[in-house]
Amino acid sequence: MTAFEYAPAPESADIARLKSSYGVFVNGELRAGRGEPIKTINPANEQPLAEVAEADTSDVDDAVAAARAAYTDVWSKLPGAQRAKYLFRIARAIQERGRELAVLESLDNGKPIKESRDVDVPTAAAHFFYYAGWADKLDYAGYGPDPRPIGVAGQVIPWNFPLLMAAWKIAPALATGNTVVLKPAETTPLTAITLAEIIAECDLPPGVVNVLPGGPAIGQAIVDHPGVDKIAFTGSTGVGKMIQKSVAASGKRLSLELGGKAANIIFDDAPLDQAIEGIVNGIFFNQGHVCCAGSRLLVQESVHDEVVAALQQRLQTLRLGDPLDKNTDIGAINSAAQLARVRALADSGDAEGATRWSPECTLPERGFWFPPTIFTGVSQANRIAQEETFGPVLSVLTFRTPQEAVDKANNTPYGLSAGIWTEKGSRILWMANRLRAGVVWANTFNRFDPASPFGGYKESGFGREGGRHGLAAYLEGEH
Amino acid sequence: MSATLTPKLTGPPALTAVPGELAADNASLTRFLHGLPGVDQVGAEGRAAALATRSIKTTAKAWAIDTAISMVDLTTLEGSDTPGKVRSLCAKARRPDPSDASAPAAAAVCVYPDLVATAVEALRGSNVQIASVATAFPSGRASLATKLVDVAEAVAAGATEVDMVIDRGAFLAGEYSRVFAEIVAVKAACGTGEKAAHLKVILETGELVTLDAVRRASWLALLAGGDFIKTSTGKISPAATPPVALVMLQAVRDFAARTGEVRGVKLAGGIRTTKEAVRYLVMVNEVAGSRWLHPSTFRFGASSLLNDLLQQRHKLTLGGYDGPDYVTID
Numbered sequence: 141m142t143a144f145e146y147a148p149a150p151e152s153a154d155i156a157r158l159k160s161s162y163g164v165f166v167n168g169e170l171r172a173g174r175g176e177p178i179k180t181i182n183p184a185n186e187q188p189l190a191e192v193a194e195a196d197t198s199d200v201d202d203a204v205a206a207a208r209a210a211y212t213d214v215w216s217k218l219p220g221a222q223r224a225k226y227l228f229r230i231a232r233a234i235q236e237r238g239r240e241l242a243v244l245e246s247l248d249n250g251k252p253i254k255e256s257r258d259v260d261v262p263t264a265a266a267h268f269f270y271y272a273g274w275a276d277k278l279d280y281a282g283y284g285p286d287p288r289p290i291g292v293a294g295q296v297i298p299w300n301f302p303l304l305m306a307a308w309k310i311a312p313a314l315a316t317g318n319t320v321v322l323k324p325a326e327t328t329p330l331t332a333i334t335l336a337e338i339i340a341e342c343d344l345p346p347g348v349v350n351v352l353p354g355g356p357a358i359g360q361a362i363v364d365h366p367g368v369d370k371i372a373f374t375g376s377t378g379v380g381k382m383i384q385k386s387v388a389a390s391g392k393r394l395s396l397e398l399g400g401k402a403a404n405i406i407f408d409d410a411p412l413d414q415a416i417e418g419i420v421n422g423i424f425f426n427q428g429h430v431c432c433a434g435s436r437l438l439v440q441e442s443v444h445d446e447v448v449a450a451l452q453q454r455l456q457t458l459r460l461g462d463p464l465d466k467n468t469d470i471g472a473i474n475s476a477a478q479l480a481r482v483r484a485l486a487d488s489g490d491a492e493g494a495t496r497w498s499p500e501c502t503l504p505e506r507g508f509w510f511p512p513t514i515f516t517g518v519s520q521a522n523r524i525a526q527e528e529t530f531g532p533v534l535s536v537l538t539f540r541t542p543q544e545a546v547d548k549a550n551n552t553p554y555g556l557s558a559g560i561w562t563e564k565g566s567r568i569l570w571m572a573n574r575l576r577a578g579v580v581w582a583n584t585f586n587r588f589d590p591a592s593p594f595g596g597y598k599e600s601g602f603g604r605e606g607g608r609h610g611l612a613a614y615l616e617g618e619h
Numbered sequence: 620m621s622a623t624l625t626p627k628l629t630g631p632p633a634l635t636a637v638p639g640e641l642a643a644d645n646a647s648l649t650r651f652l653h654g655l656p657g658v659d660q661v662g663a664e665g666r667a668a669a670l671a672t673r674s675i676k677t678t679a680k681a682w683a684i685d686t687a688i689s690m691v692d693l694t695t696l697e698g699s700d701t702p703g704k705v706r707s708l709c710a711k712a713r714r715p716d717p718s719d720a721s722a723p724a725a726a727a728v729c730v731y732p733d734l735v736a737t738a739v740e741a742l743r744g745s746n747v748q749i750a751s752v753a754t755a756f757p758s759g760r761a762s763l764a765t766k767l768v769d770v771a772e773a774v775a776a777g778a779t780e781v782d783m784v785i786d787r788g789a790f791l792a793g794e795y796s797r798v799f800a801e802i803v804a805v806k807a808a809c810g811t812g813e814k815a816a817h818l819k820v821i822l823e824t825g826e827l828v829t830l831d832a833v834r835r836a837s838w839l840a841l842l843a844g845g846d847f848i849k850t851s852t853g854k855i856s857p858a859a860t861p862p863v864a865l866v867m868l869q870a871v872r873d874f875a876a877r878t879g880e881v882r883g884v885k886l887a888g889g890i891r892t893t894k895e896a897v898r899y900l901v902m903v904n905e906v907a908g909s910r911w912l913h914p915s916t917f918r919f920g921a922s923s924l925l926n927d928l929l930q931q932r933h934k935l936t937l938g939g940y941d942g943p944d945y946v947t948i949d
Contacts, residue, residue, distance in 0.1 A: 149674035414662030466674035563657045
């Protein structure tokens with residue numbers, strides 16, 4: 141009997157309804173930006189997808205002016221129930237065009253279609269639904285009677301979850317009565333621009349949402365613009381620090397969601413088969429391009445060999461390849477630059493004496509690819525245990541006692557997330573009280589829900605997104 | 620573009636020593652079974668659901684359908700069973716598709732012990748196995764002596780496979796050594812040597828309820844010598860579910876890794892559609908390994924499933940659905 145070979149099951153790229161060119165969305169109008177047009181490419185094969193006429197600084201001026209006018213004249217005066225009506229409408233429209241958005245996201249980002257289809261797009265819609273529900277109930281959110289919006293929010297988002305991050309930023313801002321100037325990442329602008337198209341079709345008043353594709357200069361222009369009242373940024377810690385310097389003493393409010401080096405902690409009494417899935421989901425979900433990725437595996441030494449063996453066996457069933465194939469588990473690295481960073485950090489693991497292991501897998505010839513990789517024999521002093529990899533690379537370390545696990549988990553400049561795997565409930569609570577991480581998952585990892593706040597400690601940033609807490613980032617006088 | 624590898628059978632090393640002479644000692648058996656890693660229900664359900672998103676199309680689907688047909692234990696276990704009904708079922712098992720000889724035969728027919736002789740007669744000259752439920756199926760509420768007579772009669776009549784039920788009451792009461800001893804005794808009653816009937820041990824997971832209990836019962840049955848572990852009698856709901864199948868496949872995988880012995884899994888009850896069957900084959904492939912994708916190590920206990928598989932097979936070979944009147948009702 142031959143082996144069970146899964147035939148290719150590709151989603152059609154036509155579903156994305158790719159246009160030949162994309163532009164900016166300013167004051168309710170989709171038009172070409174005045175900056176240099178760039179080509180956005182499919183990271184899975186390096187083929188150009190579309191031309192994007194990016195914004196220049198005059199577009200930033202226009203967008204901020206439009207957002208200010210919309211804030212003053214319309215949006216801040218609109219009753220919450222009316223704002224909710226628009227947000228519900230956007231949420232439904234995202235669902236209706238879910239398949240298109242999922243394929244477009246996989247083309248532009250390189251992530252597997254099963255993730256864009258089952259995670260990114262439904263969670264984006266869920267965020268709009270969730271914050272739509274808050275819009276007319278802000279008096280009861282715990283921020284006092286009649287909480288006030290801040291004004292114009294400048295929002296800069298990363299390339300790892302392009303649509304979902306746009307939803308995380310836009311939904312709470314609009315629910316609380318702010319208007320928005322959003323800049324998607326330069327390598328992944330297409331779903332944010334399509335979201336702008338959806339927003340236009342939902343008849344949102346012009347200027348309430350503006351989308352400006354562009355590079356770092358446009359991000360800087362938004363951050364520095366005197367007409368912006370609040371900056372919300374998700375991205376690297378390095379850029380976050382620059383932004384914080386830029387807005388110092390400007391009176392602008394700031395929330396930052398930055399990098400991470402999360403510990404996923406496996407005790408010897410863990411439900412091991414599920415822990416293996418949690419490890420895989422923690423670091424190989426979205427090729428490890430996840431700020432809260434469980435990139436440091438802390439395994440109790442007594443089960444180290446067993447866990448590593450089971451993990452290696454599991455990794456051999458991961459399918460790497462065409463992101464549009466419905467059976468693909470691991471897609472492409474988003475860009476050549478990111479691939480170079482992942483390679484360099486992995487090479488440092490070799491150089492510092494850790495042991496590298498990957499399952500046998502053939503990488504496609506074109507595009508940006510990196511195999512799922514485990515480093516064992518990693519020590520706390522190694523770069524791969526300290527620096528954010530943002531790629532499918534797992535560092536395995538060991539511990540002996542719960543206290544040692546806490547000490548090692550917290551021994552990082554970051555503090556975004558952590559995972560605990562044990563069947564002992566009291567230990568989960570003991571650990572969670574001591575882990576300095578914004579999110580602590582117990583017997584699961586990388587689970588997101590719009591009702592649950594998300595954000596970091598230390599160099600992972602400040603401010604919370606999601607849940608009731610996520611409203612505070614867009615309300616006057618709250619932090 | 621995709622690269623998948625067959626998992627090697629080099630799974631996790633021993634958690635503790637596999638108990639050798641456990642039968643007489645309930646305390647050490649309890650220590651071993653309770654020392655197995657726990658199963659997190661939410662995580663297991665999540666993994667089963669994720670596996671169900673695999674998209675099996677064209678050539679892969681054709682392969683999966685034929686493989687599934689060859690794994691069906693075509694079953695009738697009703698008070699109203701008659702020799703005529705059993706003969707009809709046997710004819711179906713030998714040649715499931717009258718219009719297409721390329722459709723494989725089913726793995727076995729599964730009947731009550733008193734109808735084994737009829738099935739033996741009807742299946743003479745074919746490779747279809749004769750399975751019989753025994754041991755006071757489905758409740759198992761009888762003395763061991765009665766159960767062994769039940770088994771002996773089925774084997775004497777020509778059953779090549781015996782589907783026994785465990786004493787769920789004893790299991791839930793923590794009397795693991797009693798369950799173990801019953802399985803050992805039934806295995807002995809199945810005969811010895813090449814002609815021994817293969818023993819499938821029905822756990823009746825719908826009565827065990829938790830996945831921890833399913834894992835423990837699976838190991839108990841494997842340690843006691845069951846050739847297969849089987850989910851259900853089909854008389855209790857829920858019967859086979861994806862999370863239960865997941866845990867049982869993990870058990871045979873881990874058992875093989877630790878002992879080198881490859882045992883089988885049979886899912887029975889409630890599996891009616893090709894889509895479900897193909898999803899289970901994906902689970903076998905990715906959880907236990909492709910080594911298990913063979914009728915000697917994986918079975919579906921079913922009746923209506925076979926006709927759905929045949930209709931889907933027609934769709935692939937003919938290019939369209941031809942409908943329920945183009946497969947036989949037996």
